[in-house]
Amino acid sequence: MLSIGHVIVPSSLVLAPMAGISDLPFRLINRSFGCQLAFTEMISANSLVRGSKNTLKTLSASSEKGPLGVQILGADPEGIKMALDVLSAYSFDLIDFNAACPVKKVVSKGEGAGLLREPAKLQKLLKCMVEKSSVPVTVKIRSGWDETGINAPEVALRAQDAGVSGLFIHGRTRIQGYRGEVDYRIIRTVKDALGIPVIAGGDALTPHLIKKLFQETGCDGVAVARGALGNPWIFPETAEYLESGTASFRPDVYDITRTMKEHLTLNTAFYGEKTGVVLFRKFFTWYTRGIPVKGLKVLAFRAGTLDEMMRLIDEVQALQAARDRGFVSRNEPLPSPQPPERFGL
Numbered sequence: 001m002l003s004i005g006h007v008i009v010p011s012s013l014v015l016a017p018m019a020g021i022s023d024l025p026f027r028l029i030n031r032s033f034g035c036q037l038a039f040t041e042m043i044s045a046n047s048l049v050r051g052s053k054n055t056l057k058t059l060s061a062s063s064e065k066g067p068l069g070v071q072i073l074g075a076d077p078e079g080i081k082m083a084l085d086v087l088s089a090y091s092f093d094l095i096d097f098n099a100a101c102p103v104k105k106v107v108s109k110g111e112g113a114g115l116l117r118e119p120a121k122l123q124k125l126l127k128c129m130v131e132k133s134s135v136p137v138t139v140k141i142r143s144g145w146d147e148t149g150i151n152a153p154e155v156a157l158r159a160q161d162a163g164v165s166g167l168f169i170h171g172r173t174r175i176q177g178y179r180g181e182v183d184y185r186i187i188r189t190v191k192d193a194l195g196i197p198v199i200a201g202g203d204a205l206t207p208h209l210i211k212k213l214f215q216e217t218g219c220d221g222v223a224v225a226r227g228a229l230g231n232p233w234i235f236p237e238t239a240e241y242l243e244s245g246t247a248s249f250r251p252d253v254y255d256i257t258r259t260m261k262e263h264l265t266l267n268t269a270f271y272g273e274k275t276g277v278v279l280f281r282k283f284f285t286w287y288t289r290g291i292p293v294k295g296l297k298v299l300a301f302r303a304g305t306l307d308e309m310m311r312l313i314d315e316v317q318a319l320q321a322a323r324d325r326g327f328v329s330r331n332e333p334l335p336s337p338q339p340p341e342r343f344g345l
């Protein structure tokens with residue numbers, strides 16, 4: 001269980017924000033496998049204020065059940081206040097502030113992980129968000145800027161003083177980006193110093209690594225990011241592993257292709273056929289990791305219609321079935337995609 005302010009979540013596993021990934025279809029798929037607390041991708045405060053069409057699409061959450069946080073990015077207090085005004089028309093459960101994004105274009109404006117170099121400024125911004133927001137505010141940080149600037153404990157204490165209700169920490173520096181070792185020790189130091197919930201992240205890729213994050217850091221929750229790409233099963237598998245020490249369920253090709261079809265159907269319902277198919281292409285590769293269908297992956301990157309993509313998914317199943325006649329026969333009927341109504345789209 002995880003309590004962030006008044007938001008109580010039965011599971012301590014969280015779906016982390018991922019730009020270009022954490023849209024409504026992705027969240028719905030993960031929720032259908034037991035994910036409870038999820039986040040939108042980061043949204044720049046300025047684009048919220050401008051009300052750009054793409055940004056407003058990112059805020060779509062109408063058919064979603066379960067707590068949802070929106071993540072915002074910025075460094076200008078006035079812009080952030082105006083962004084909170086825009087968000088007050090929506091019903092998010094949490095507002096998370098991004099002080100972790102390592103991208104050059106972002107940090108060069110003093111945003112994202114750039115704020116780790118200005119802890120006093122970050123504290124002020126958070127205080128102003130907490131004062132203005134009607135829902136709990138959280139913050140996402142990294143261990144520091146670089147290995148000589150590990151300052152997560154100071155930043156975290158300042159965030160707590162500003163009144164945030166929870167802290168997400170990716171145990172890598174800005175310079176490390178998404179590579180290199182995750183610093184469990186710094187996460188533990190932060191956890192020991194704070195009274196608010198600390199949610200750890202960094203290489204939460206398997207049930208075993210997630211358990212290690214809990215054990216080594218004493219954290220209250222773990223944020224799953226890349227581990228959920230094409231793998232919503234990480235939620236039930238990890239829940240089982242944390243409870244019993246074993247993970248007995250692994251999806252077979254039927255489970256995988258059925259979920260691919262559901263995801264694709266949600267994508268096209270949400271974005272329209274063309275965009276929905278194009279945005280699904282990368283998921284085709286992620287879902288089929290470990291299945292030797294290289295040629296199909298190449299074709300998926302050229303697929304332009306729903307029919308084409310559906311046929312490629314059927315091919316994945318047929319190819320795997322041919323390889324593995326022990327558990328699946330070529331003649332078995334292919335599962336039909338779940339209608340989007342199941343998800344309220």
Ligand SMILES: Cc1cc2nc3c(=O)[nH]c(=O)nc-3n(C[C@H](O)[C@H](O)[C@H](O)COP(=O)(O)O)c2cc1C
Nearest residue numbers: 016017018019041042140170201202203204225226
């Ligand atoms: C493609 C991609 C996009 C991401 N976008 C965001 C984002 O919008 N906001 C954010 O706070 N973190 C973002 N992250 C970072 C993840 O939320 C997470 O902290 C990071 O990947 C570490 O977890 P992992 O090693 O388990 O993947 C992104 C990561 C990836 C791979």
